[in-house]
Amino acid sequence: MSRSIVVILLGALAVVGGMPRAAVPADPPRAVDGQAIDPDAELIVALADDTNNMDPRIGMGSIRSNYIRQVFESLVDVDAAGKPQPGLALSWRAVNENLWEFALRPNVRFHDGEPFNADTVLFNFDRMFRKNLDKWGIKDLPAATSYDKLYPTVARWEKVNDHTVRVHTSEPVAMLWDALGREPLVPKAYTIKHGIDVLNERPIGTGPWRMVEWKRKDSMRFERWDGYWGPAPLVKRMRFQTIPEGAARIAALRAGQVSLIEAVPPIDAAALGREPMFKVVSAAQKLGCRLYVNGRPRDKYDSGGKDGAFADGRLRLALNHAINRDAIIKKIFGGYALANASPVATVMYGYAAQEPYAFDPARAKALLAEAGWRDSNGDGVVDKGGEALTLQLHFPAKHYGQAFDEMTAAVAEMLKDVGVGVTVKTLDFGTLLQVLSKGTLPPNGGFTACRTSNSVDAEDQVRDWASLTLVNWTPFPPELLGLYQASRREVDPAKRLRLLADLQKQIRDWAPVVPLYQEIKLYAHSARVLRFTPLPELHMDFRGVALRK
Amino acid sequence: MRAYLLRRLVHALVVVWGVVTFVFFLVRLTGDPAAFLVDPTATQAEIEHTRRLLGLDRSLAVQYADFLAAIARGDFGQSMQTRRPALGLVLEHLWPATAVLAAAALLISTLGAIPLGVLSATHRGGWLDHGSRLASLFLQSMPAFWLGIMLILLFAVELGGLLPAYGSGSLRHLILPAVTLAAAPLAQNVRLVRSGMLEVLGEDYVRTARAKGLAERGVVYRHALRNAALPVLTVTGLSLGFMLSGAIIIETVFSWPGLGRLIVQAVPGRDFPVIQAGVFVFAVIFVALNLVVDLLYTALDPRVRLT
Numbered sequence: 001m002s003r004s005i006v007v008i009l010l011g012a013l014a015v016v017g018g019m020p021r022a023a024v025p026a027d028p029p030r031a032v033d034g035q036a037i038d039p040d041a042e043l044i045v046a047l048a049d050d051t052n053n054m055d056p057r058i059g060m061g062s063i064r065s066n067y068i069r070q071v072f073e074s075l076v077d078v079d080a081a082g083k084p085q086p087g088l089a090l091s092w093r094a095v096n097e098n099l100w101e102f103a104l105r106p107n108v109r110f111h112d113g114e115p116f117n118a119d120t121v122l123f124n125f126d127r128m129f130r131k132n133l134d135k136w137g138i139k140d141l142p143a144a145t146s147y148d149k150l151y152p153t154v155a156r157w158e159k160v161n162d163h164t165v166r167v168h169t170s171e172p173v174a175m176l177w178d179a180l181g182r183e184p185l186v187p188k189a190y191t192i193k194h195g196i197d198v199l200n201e202r203p204i205g206t207g208p209w210r211m212v213e214w215k216r217k218d219s220m221r222f223e224r225w226d227g228y229w230g231p232a233p234l235v236k237r238m239r240f241q242t243i244p245e246g247a248a249r250i251a252a253l254r255a256g257q258v259s260l261i262e263a264v265p266p267i268d269a270a271a272l273g274r275e276p277m278f279k280v281v282s283a284a285q286k287l288g289c290r291l292y293v294n295g296r297p298r299d300k301y302d303s304g305g306k307d308g309a310f311a312d313g314r315l316r317l318a319l320n321h322a323i324n325r326d327a328i329i330k331k332i333f334g335g336y337a338l339a340n341a342s343p344v345a346t347v348m349y350g351y352a353a354q355e356p357y358a359f360d361p362a363r364a365k366a367l368l369a370e371a372g373w374r375d376s377n378g379d380g381v382v383d384k385g386g387e388a389l390t391l392q393l394h395f396p397a398k399h400y401g402q403a404f405d406e407m408t409a410a411v412a413e414m415l416k417d418v419g420v421g422v423t424v425k426t427l428d429f430g431t432l433l434q435v436l437s438k439g440t441l442p443p444n445g446g447f448t449a450c451r452t453s454n455s456v457d458a459e460d461q462v463r464d465w466a467s468l469t470l471v472n473w474t475p476f477p478p479e480l481l482g483l484y485q486a487s488r489r490e491v492d493p494a495k496r497l498r499l500l501a502d503l504q505k506q507i508r509d510w511a512p513v514v515p516l517y518q519e520i521k522l523y524a525h526s527a528r529v530l531r532f533t534p535l536p537e538l539h540m541d542f543r544g545v546a547l548r549k
Numbered sequence: 550m551r552a553y554l555l556r557r558l559v560h561a562l563v564v565v566w567g568v569v570t571f572v573f574f575l576v577r578l579t580g581d582p583a584a585f586l587v588d589p590t591a592t593q594a595e596i597e598h599t600r601r602l603l604g605l606d607r608s609l610a611v612q613y614a615d616f617l618a619a620i621a622r623g624d625f626g627q628s629m630q631t632r633r634p635a636l637g638l639v640l641e642h643l644w645p646a647t648a649v650l651a652a653a654a655l656l657i658s659t660l661g662a663i664p665l666g667v668l669s670a671t672h673r674g675g676w677l678d679h680g681s682r683l684a685s686l687f688l689q690s691m692p693a694f695w696l697g698i699m700l701i702l703l704f705a706v707e708l709g710g711l712l713p714a715y716g717s718g719s720l721r722h723l724i725l726p727a728v729t730l731a732a733a734p735l736a737q738n739v740r741l742v743r744s745g746m747l748e749v750l751g752e753d754y755v756r757t758a759r760a761k762g763l764a765e766r767g768v769v770y771r772h773a774l775r776n777a778a779l780p781v782l783t784v785t786g787l788s789l790g791f792m793l794s795g796a797i798i799i800e801t802v803f804s805w806p807g808l809g810r811l812i813v814q815a816v817p818g819r820d821f822p823v824i825q826a827g828v829f830v831f832a833v834i835f836v837a838l839n840l841v842v843d844l845l846y847t848a849l850d851p852r853v854r855l856t
Contacts, residue, residue, distance in 0.1 A: 046715075052630040052631045053630070053631055053632060055632070058632055059586065140602060141602065141632065142583070142586045142587075142599040142602045142603055142629070143586075143587075143599075144586065144587060144588050145588055146587070146591070146595045146598060149592065149594055149595050149598070150595075196632075197632065197633075200631075200632055200633075201633070215806060216631075216638070216641065216642070216806060217642065217806035217807075217810060217811060218646075218716065218717060218804070218806035219716070241715065241716065241804065242804055242806070243715050243804040244801045244804065244810070245698075245801050245802050245804075247698050247802075248697075248698065248701060248714065248715060248801075248802050248803070248804065251698070251701045251702055251705060251706055251714050252701075252705070252714040252715050254706045255701075255705040255706045255710050255714045256710060257705065257710065257713060257714050257715065258715075399817070428817055429817055430579065430580040430584075430585065430817050430818070430819050431579070431580055433580065433581070433584035433585060434579075434580040434581055434584065436584070437581060437583075437584040437593070437596055438581075449589075451589055460590075463590060464590060467592055468592065468593065469589065469590045469591055469592055470584065470587075470589045470590070470591060471589045471590060472590075
């Protein structure tokens with residue numbers, strides 16, 4: 001069997017097929033799980049914030065995704081377990097190492113009737129890669145993901161027929177289906193005709209919900225899109241209501257003025273869960289919070305001639321063994337968080353479980369000693385050559401929430417317990433970004449921060465140490481960079497999964513960061529809400545959700 | 550009077566120009582918005598590209614010249630976070646949400662304070678006075694956040710949804726946030742009216758009015774209150790400024806889509822155009838309020854002359 005055929009066959013393993021569905025769905029059911037439902041009801045969902053934008057190119061953070069993905073869909077969808085599913089593409093496959101093919105779902109229309117087809121996809125790829133913008137008469141804009149810079153090996157894309165699109169790359173890009181496939185797609189004719197400001201203000205997608213009203217910082221109203229290609233939503237109307245304060249969201253739920261709330265504070269979850277009128281559900285998320293430390297070589301930042309103090313892997317490993325994650329998760333997060341030693345979130349494609357970093361202060365001290373750091377003067381801080389080991393911990397207060405703030409303080413104390421001097425430098429998130437983008441983190445600097453992902457594939461998270469970025473302060477050594485690049489090039493799914501597992505193991509042992517916790521997000525809803533299943537994604541999916549009569 | 554108004558107008562323009570100029574340079578000292586807009590795994594090249602698109606790669610002098618030319622046309626640029634015109638965004642949060650909330654709270658805190666303060670002064674040492682002072686102390690001491698949550702729990706949850714727990718758009722929605730926002734200024738005004746009334750009730754002209762046989766109600770409300778109200782007017786002007794710009798806690802607790810939250814979110818996000826437009830609007834409001842208060846002084850106290 002030739003290599004190309006193997007590639008095609010194995011590439012097809014990534015394909016999850018599905019039959020085209022009727023554009024006009026059958027009448028929605030009147031009962032779910034044996035309970036009569038109210039298909040004309042309004043589902044009111046309380047969220048902590050409003051979205052800044054609806055045009056997905058502007059940005060897709062955790063708040064924004066919730067809004068954007070109700071209206072827009074991407075080629076690749078995900079199921080409740082976070083597994084890739086057919087979305088606007090019925091299937092995708094590597095035709096050969098440098099060619100990917102997406103088979104598009106037929107009979108799909110945007111909310112204004114514009115058909116979805118290969119031209120739509122090519123137009124969206126043009127926008128993503130900042131190609132032909134003049135030709136289409138649309139302006140460029142600052143975007144969260146610069147595909148042209150992130151995937152420079154994507155050479156061109158072409159229409160095979162109305163429902164088939166091919167993407168050519170100059171070298172193998174194994175996760176191309178994910179990289180391109182998770183971007184929500186916007187209509188071509190509507191965007192060209194009205195411009196991206198109108199698209200952002202009055203979005204038109206192919207999703208199950210049509211946006212009908214947007215009151216900034218207040219609410220967004222949706223109506224069921226009766227022309228949806230999939231099963232129609234089970235409620236006619238839906239409203240996303242902004243309620244920033246957690247206690248106020250819970251009060252609104254108790255008052256029966258909303259049906260479902262997100263981001264339930266862990267401290268309230270147990271009490272709500274005990275009440276029969278409410279149900280508390282949770283899902284592990286891709287958000288991982290970490291302690292990053294400076295291990296950059298002196299020529300890779302504004303160093304004043306000094307290598308990062310944590311370039312020695314034994315130091316970083318020592319920091320990892322100094323942290324009592326179980327205590328943090330139990331005491332601060334009420335059990336609603338995960339300890340994960342892998343650089344990849346547990347819910348991502350390609351995740352491989354790794355041996356936890358045991359809480360072992362003795363081992364931490366031994367590792368420090370092995371690296372030459374001992375407490376020679378008895379002041380409780382280890383030193384070497386007359387210089388104490390201190391960490392200037394940059395801490396973005398009030399950015400990630402109260403639990404994160406408490407956790408950072410706990411981490412600082414745990415590090416002190418093994419002999420690392422810690423100076424906590426509280427600053428706002430913007431200032432931290434400034435420090436990171438300018439490369440002015442001190443040689444003994446570090447910071448606590450969280451990182452999430454819009455992707456399904458593990459590549460998005462193991463990429464963190466491949467090139468110098470805001471969060472990369474411990475660049476891959478050559479052998480790990482080589483392994484990472486191999487995993488990126490390997491289009492054979494089985495081989496690639498093995499490479500990814502090996503890479504995660506090696507990253508775990510090399511310990512570029514101190515993983516602290518992985519988020520579990522909590523939701524609560526009234527007992528009237530049926531079949532709500534939270535996703536390990538940044539958004540909620542209401543396609544199968546019903547309201548009991 | 551015309552010369553006075555003209556002078557104040559020129560003065561206002563200078564103040565507003567000074568404020569926006571100060572903010573223009575200050576926000577640029579605080580950080581780079583490009584880093585906010587890109588993914589945390591963005592490289593320096595991606596950040597630079599974003600800075601170019603935002604026009605932040607130009608010299609500060611060029612940016613400032615463009616900024617002044619643009620605001621002369623009423624153009625504060627596009628919000629970096631939302632890609633919408635910044636001034637429009639600020640104005641649509643100011644009106645109606647913030648303006649209506651501030652006006653309602655101002656009405657409650659001023660009109661409520663006058664009878665309570667007068668009653669407290671005219672019944673000095675009695676149970677009404679003690680009760681009023683105790684209530685004022687209580688209202689001033691309570692954090693707005695706590696008071697808001699308590700009111701929600703009482704009126705939206707315990708009383709079976711008598712009032713909405715969140716949102717805006719109707720009189721019912723307005724009651725709880727307006728009462729919460731008005732609580733502290735109301736208490737302050739009650740104490741001011743009380744102390745002002747106590748001071749003027751002992752004045753000769755009040756004694757004269759009584760000696761002339763005027764009804765006590767007329768003495769208190771027509772003669773004494775008019776003079777006692779001057780400090781309240783000053784404080785009310787300042788309170789309105791606070792209510793317009795500092796209602797962030799109330800907006801957060803009651804999900805009120807006002808200007809406070811917009812600006813407070815724009816600051817950490819380094820959304821320069823929104824910050825600049827917001828500060829400009831606040832500066833104009835404060836300058837206008839000061840002028841109105843000064844003019845009202847002349848109406849209430851003929852001894853005051855504007856020169």
